[in-house]
Amino acid sequence: MITSQISTIQNFQSQEEILDVSIVVPIYNEVESLPHLLEYLAQILHENQLSYEIICVDDGSSDGSTELLKHLAQTQENVKAVILRRNYGQTPAMAAGFKCARGRAIVTLDADLQNDPADIPMLLSKLAEGYDLVSGWRQNRQDAALTRLLPSKIANWLIGRVTEVRIHDYGCSLKAYRRELVADLNLYGELHRFLPALAFIEGARIAELPVRHHARRFGKSKYGLGRTFRVLMDLLTIWFMKKFLTRPMHVFGSLGLLLMFVGTVLGGYLTFLKLGLQENIGDRPLLILAVVLLLAGVQFFCFGLLGELLMRTYHESQDRPIYRVREIVENNVKNGK
Structure with a gap:
């Protein structure tokens, strides 16, 4: 598990002061671009007088990136290496980086030098x-x-x-987050590309800025058309979370009631044919359809009830509220003071 892998570095937040920004960089076989990226990042952040840390999460690299990253973390200031046991994927790698981050703002970007670190101050200003x-x-x-x-x-x-989160480029890894927003985001599967949608579910205010993009200098892309199906499945997950996260009975129960209603109507019609008109209904496909609809309706209704129980267990066991408070404003002048 990712949590066990990073258990030795969970004391970062308590041991050191809060920084201006944490840079989280997932890395998978980027041995050639890594030194250039760290050098450029340090230059930009120093020029803008920001206190920072660069958290590089090695996601099971096999090209020498792991050894190089360890060396750089031991010899360069403000660089931290998080080495995962195997290749988990970009979402777990980002989650591991978020877990270790101490900055008031957290910025993510790819390690392939296609994102430009010079755009980071602009994102922080907008934030x-x-x-x-x-x-x-x-x-x-x-x-x-x-x-x-x-x-x-x-x-x-x-x-x-x-x-319903209308931004132009969900796939851009260069993003800036407030620390408190990241604390509310639980990442699973391959949901990193849906972070704006997940943030919107948490009530976040989202902005988008044009950034530079460079041609890949080293290696080859890790993405291809093969991820299309996974994106569609994740999209269905996000849609359900946005619409019915705290009320699964509304979707499963409604569908179950609809199916049961249609099945009951068909059953009533067949009963009329059998008892009223003395017709044979045993060989009618409509009879099978009515039975299937009734059974499916009952099952969907039960799914809704189970979903409600699971959702209540999820929120209550973690003491996780179903709302997010942006701020509390009150009059501090009491008793004439």
Whole structure:
């Protein structure tokens, strides 16, 4: 488990002061680009007089990135290495980085040098205007048109329609988050690309800014058309969470009642044919359909009840509220003071 892997570094927050920004970089086979990225990041952050840490999460690399990262973390100031036991995927790698982050703001970006660290101060400035998440928008992407750009545009449009969070570029890893927002986000599966939608569910204020995008200098992309199906499945998960996270009975119960109603109507019609008109209904497909609809309706209704019980257990066992308070305003002048 990821939590056991990072258990030795959970004391970062209590041992050291809060920083201006934590940079979280998931890494998978980026041995050539890693030194250039860390050098450029340090330069940009020093120029803007920010207190910072760079948290590099090695996600089971096999090209020498792990050994290089360990060396860099031991020899360079403000660089921390989180080494995962195997390749878990980008979402667990980001979750591990978030767990260790101590910055008031947290910025994520890819390690392949396609995101430009020079855009980080711009994102932080926008975050300071009162937003909880600022997402990068790669207006001029330097990727293959057929295998990367076209699927990305379709996915961004579809995700925006389903989640109602209309941003142009869900796939851009360059994002800035408030610390308190990240604390509320629980990441599973491959939900990293849906972080704006997850943040929206938590009531976050979201902004989007155009950022630079460079052609890949080293290695090859880890993404392809094969992830399309996984994106669609994750999208269904996000849609359900957004609509029915705290009220699963509304979807399962409603569908169950509808199926039971249709099944009952068909059953009543067949009963009339049998008893009223003395017709044979034993060989009618409609009889099988009525029975199936009734059984399916009962099952969906039961799913709704189980979902309600599980949701209450989830929230109550973790003392997790079903709401988020942005701020509390009150008059501090009491008793004439």
